[in-house]
Amino acid sequence: MVNAAIAGVSRxxxxxxxxxxxxxxxxxxxAELAGRHTGIVLGPHKxxxxxxxxxxxxxxxGLVSFQRYLxxxxxxxxxxxxxxxxAITTNxxxxxxxxxxxxxxxxxLLPRLKLQNSASKRLRIWSAGCSIGQEAYTIAISVLRAGFPKDWDIRILATDLDSNVLATGEQGIYPLDHIESLDVEVKRNHFRPTPDGRSVQINADLRNMVHFxxxxxxxPWPMNGPFDLIFCRNVVIYFNKDSQRMLFDHFADYLAADGHLCIGHSENLAGVSERFQPLGQTVYRKIR
Structure with missing residues (x-):
């Protein structure tokens, strides 16, 4: 840490x-550093x-200027x-x-996969750009509700560039207002209050299902795959077209045959990838 004694900066x-x-x-x-280390494109509007x-x-x-910080x-x-x-990553x-x-x-999808994968008893889902883990845990809630037998090998991978948000995800502890809009049944079944009463923690059955x-x-990606489903929502909007093409091609490689991809509401694959069939509402099926 730089000596804070030189910090005396004010408006x-x-x-x-x-x-x-x-x-x-x-x-x-x-912008150049962000692009080099993260692939994020920072235009003047940012x-x-x-x-x-x-x-x-x-x-x-404890520094005093952008120049000194850089x-x-x-x-x-x-x-x-x-x-x-x-700091640059959006969460x-x-x-x-x-x-x-x-x-x-x-x-x-999940009812279909329960039948389709009944022989292997295996389910793999990836939340790419998972932030503090709420997307991955929501996926886990859906998996539990689908009623897969207990002898299935089910894993949800949650990845992010930001180590801070991953630590939050692993703990699974969130402020009370993060669950205000959820159904009463979801709150009762999947969350418990923390001792101080100001937060809630995801139940252990969900935390054990998600790996951050x-x-x-x-x-390079160290995972083996294949995945039955990949979520990558509101991530590629920060990448240039070349990076998007490479990324979606890589996703297709890591998806099982007939695997599915969910992207963000402001994203689409038009002119980026021909390896997916759009199913509507930013859901895609791998076709090759």
Whole structure:
């Protein structure tokens, strides 16, 4: 940690000027680093977001400017690069987000897989870009509701670039307001209050089903597959088209024959991949 004694940074007297000055050169350097290490494309429209997130790292390290922070990042990548990546990564999530995907799981896909995989008794699902784990745990709730026999080998892989959110996911502890909108039955069956009464924790049966791992999607993947289903929602919108093509081609390679892919509501595979058949509402089936 840089000596906090040099931190004394505050807003100007009128309170309207930014705490730190971020030049075009600073922003371009941050965008280049983000692209190189994460594949995320930071256009000019992301400037305000970048300012807010990197300003927090400047305060945390006790530095006084974007220029000094970037110099520190270059000189001490072992200490700071993971914090930089965590700051840039977007981690918006919620339970049962984009509920049409879970309707598809409940009503169509999981009942079909229970019959289709009855000989192998194996089910593999991947939540790519899992954030704090709420997507993966929602998938696990759907799997439990589908009533797979107890002798099945069921695993849900949850990966993310951000090590901080993965730690939260592994604990499975969330503020009470994160489950306010859930059905009473879901709350009763799958959550328990923490001792302080201010949070809830996912029940052990769900936590045991989900395995969290750090993974950069643009680096080699150590998993073997194949997966029956991959969720990768609201992730590729930050990648350029070449990275998207490579990523979806890789997903197809890791999916079982007739495997399925769910992407975000603002994403589509048009002009990106011809290896999937659209089924509607951003659900796709692998065709080759």
């Amino acid at each position: 100007s007297a009128n309170g309207n000027e930014p705490e730190f000055d971020m030049t075009d050169r600073d922003f371009n350097t941050i 400037r305000t977001m970048v300012y807010g997130r990197i300003a927090r790292r400047i305060r945390a390290t 110099a520190y990042l270059e000189q001490h990548p072992d200490q700071e690069l993971s914090h930089f990546i965590n 918006l999530t919620s339970f049962f987000r984009e509920p049409h995907h879970f309707h598809f799981l409940d009503q169509q 791992k750090r993974l950069n999607l643009l680096e």
